[in-house]
Amino acid sequence: MLIVAIFGSLTHMSLDDLLPFLSSRDGALELFNLKRLPQVTLYFQKGKLNCVYLGSKPVDALQARSVIGELINTRKGSFEFIPGARAKGCPEMLGWPVDRLLISVTTTFDEFAQLSDRLPHPETVFKLTHIAVPDDTRLSDFWKRAHIYLQTGTSAKELASKLGMPLDHTRFYLLKLQQLGAVSAARAHTPKKKQRTSAAARLLGSLKKRFFGEGSAWSH
Amino acid sequence: MEPLKIVVAGPVGAGKSTFIRTLSETEVVDTDALASEEIGKQTTTVAMDYGTLHLGDQLLYLFGTPGQDRFDFMWDVLSEGALGLMMLVRGDKPEDFGAARRLLDYITSRHPVPYVLGVTRQDQPPVWGPEEVAPFFGVPQERVVGLNARDPRSAVGPLVRLLELMVDE
Numbered sequence: 436m437l438i439v440a441i442f443g444s445l446t447h448m449s450l451d452d453l454l455p456f457l458s459s460r461d462g463a464l465e466l467f468n469l470k471r472l473p474q475v476t477l478y479f480q481k482g483k484l485n486c487v488y489l490g491s492k493p494v495d496a497l498q499a500r501s502v503i504g505e506l507i508n509t510r511k512g513s514f515e516f517i518p519g520a521r522a523k524g525c526p527e528m529l530g531w532p533v534d535r536l537l538i539s540v541t542t543t544f545d546e547f548a549q550l551s552d553r554l555p556h557p558e559t560v561f562k563l564t565h566i567a568v569p570d571d572t573r574l575s576d577f578w579k580r581a582h583i584y585l586q587t588g589t590s591a592k593e594l595a596s597k598l599g600m601p602l603d604h605t606r607f608y609l610l611k612l613q614q615l616g617a618v619s620a621a622r623a624h625t626p627k628k629k630q631r632t633s634a635a636a637r638l639l640g641s642l643k644k645r646f647f648g649e650g651s652a653w654s655h
Numbered sequence: 656m657e658p659l660k661i662v663v664a665g666p667v668g669a670g671k672s673t674f675i676r677t678l679s680e681t682e683v684v685d686t687d688a689l690a691s692e693e694i695g696k697q698t699t700t701v702a703m704d705y706g707t708l709h710l711g712d713q714l715l716y717l718f719g720t721p722g723q724d725r726f727d728f729m730w731d732v733l734s735e736g737a738l739g740l741m742m743l744v745r746g747d748k749p750e751d752f753g754a755a756r757r758l759l760d761y762i763t764s765r766h767p768v769p770y771v772l773g774v775t776r777q778d779q780p781p782v783w784g785p786e787e788v789a790p791f792f793g794v795p796q797e798r799v800v801g802l803n804a805r806d807p808r809s810a811v812g813p814l815v816r817l818l819e820l821m822v823d824e
Contacts, residue, residue: 553753556727560764590764619793620760623767627824631738634659634713635821641710642818646811 441516450506451537453514458482458533463520469512475502478522484531486522493525494599497576501604503536504544543573547607554606555620557592561585561609562621569615577608578617588621658714661814662733663704664762665743666754667722670775670804672704674743675717677810679706703729727761734762739817740770746782746801756792769821770798773813777801 445466457464457479467474476488487499494502555561563585568575580598581589589597595605612618663671676683684705704719718733720726734740740762744755755772763770774788785799792799800816803809 553757555757556761558765559757559761613793616793620764622763623765625767625769625824632822632824634738635818638659638710638713638715639815639818639822641713642811642815645710646808 441514443514445506445512445514446510448514449510450503451541454533454537457516460516460518461521462516462518463522464514464516466506466512466514469506469509471509472502472505475506477503478520478525479533480521482533483529484533484536485528486525487529488522493522495527495576495580496529497580498599499529500540500543500573500576501600503540504547504604505601507537507540508544539573543607547603550607550610551603554603554610555591555613557595557602557606558590560588560590560621560623561613561618562588564616564619567617569612569617571611574608574611574615578612581608585618656713658716659738660716660718660733660736661739661741661817662718662720662737662762662768663741663743664720664730664734664758665722666745666751666758668748669722669743669745669751669755671719671722671743674741674773674775674802674804674810675704675706675719677804677807678708678814679717680709681707703733730758730762731765734766734768737766737768739821740766740768741773741813741817742770743773743775743804744788745776746774746784746788747776747779749783752788752791759792759794769817769824771813771817771820772799773804774799774801775804777809778803778806 450466453464459482461480462478464477464479465474466477469475473490477484478486478488487494487502489498489502563582566582568578581594584594584597591602591606591609594600594609595602598605609618613620663674665671672683703721704717706717708715708717718737720730720733742755742759742762745751759770759772762768772785772788772792772794774783774785776782777784785801786796789796789799797816797820800813802812
């Protein structure tokens with residue numbers, strides 16, 4: 436029989452308060468009554484976070500990062516620690532050292548908060564500019580899942596839905612990839628139209644005449 | 656002959672209203688309202704600015720978009736069917752470049768509209784020049800033009816460049 440050893444409310448004890456404590460214990464931390472997430476279960480062993488379950492399903496590394504980010508910022512919910520509990524059927528062991536996880540995730544989300552007014556519009560379409568996995572592990576997890584869709588062009592809104600990630604996190608990763616030059620906005624194709632070209636030529640002549648006089652040279 | 660439309664976009668305070676006032680030959684219709692938040696000036700455009708320019712027998716509409724995000728629905732409304740897009744950004748305010756890039760990326764990824772990027776306040780150094788701004792925005796150098804939005808001969812520069820690029824396409 437499992438014994439509930441540790442429990443409480445995230446209002447009084449946040450996940451970043453709990454993580455240092457969990458780095459020396461093996462077991463599962465269940466988080467429930469969360470505002471924006473179903474029940475989350477985090478499995479720890481030998482100082483590492485090995486698996487994250489969202490509801491009854493394990494999530495991949497990219498989603499796990501988003502879930503941890505959400506949890507660190509949430510102050511509404513309850514938790515219980517189940518000592519000795521082990522993950523069953525986790526497709527990939529994350530193996531994230533708990534002490535570094537806190538720094539990595541909080542750094543990401545501090546940066547995220549600072550960039551919030553510069554995040555791309557959810558419907559801006561981005562495309563790959565070159566295929567190279569970013570060195571930063573925070574970005575490479577996103578890259579691995581997203582690059583297939585980015586090859587043909589996609590928006591943060593579409594990606595968030597396809598990857599099962601929060602929209603704002605997707606926008607953040609796209610901005611970081613844009614800053615690295617790995618993606619750029621996909622300019623909508625402007626089909627060559629004879630009518631438009633001739634209108635532009637006509638307007639150009641009239642404009643130069645109006646502002647620079649007949650026969651005057653235009654210089655940039 | 657059908658009137659043609661040029662959309663003038665950019666962050667708050669980029670010089671959109673000034674640009675349109677400088678080039679318009681009719682009184683500019685604006686929808687300025689007192690700013691409800693600290694944006695660095697007392698009034699701001701809340702729906703659009705509207706001016707006109709007759710070039711030969713062609714009427715050109717100049718539509719300025721509001722700069723604040725909460726009016727973003729106007730960006731689509733005004734960009735639909737536009738002949739070209741003029742994105743303005745203040746060269747002496749690099750903190751606005753991120754917002755301007757975001758806006759340029761949004762409009763040009765959704766609407767097949769030729770564009771140029773105008774870097775204003777070139778008459779008020781220290782100021783970023785077009786050569787320095789182009790890489791930040793990830794756009795070709797020839798699509799970035801410096802200007803002083805108050806001077807008609809300077810303000811018309813980006814419009815000339817836009818039309819030249821369209822002719823050369």
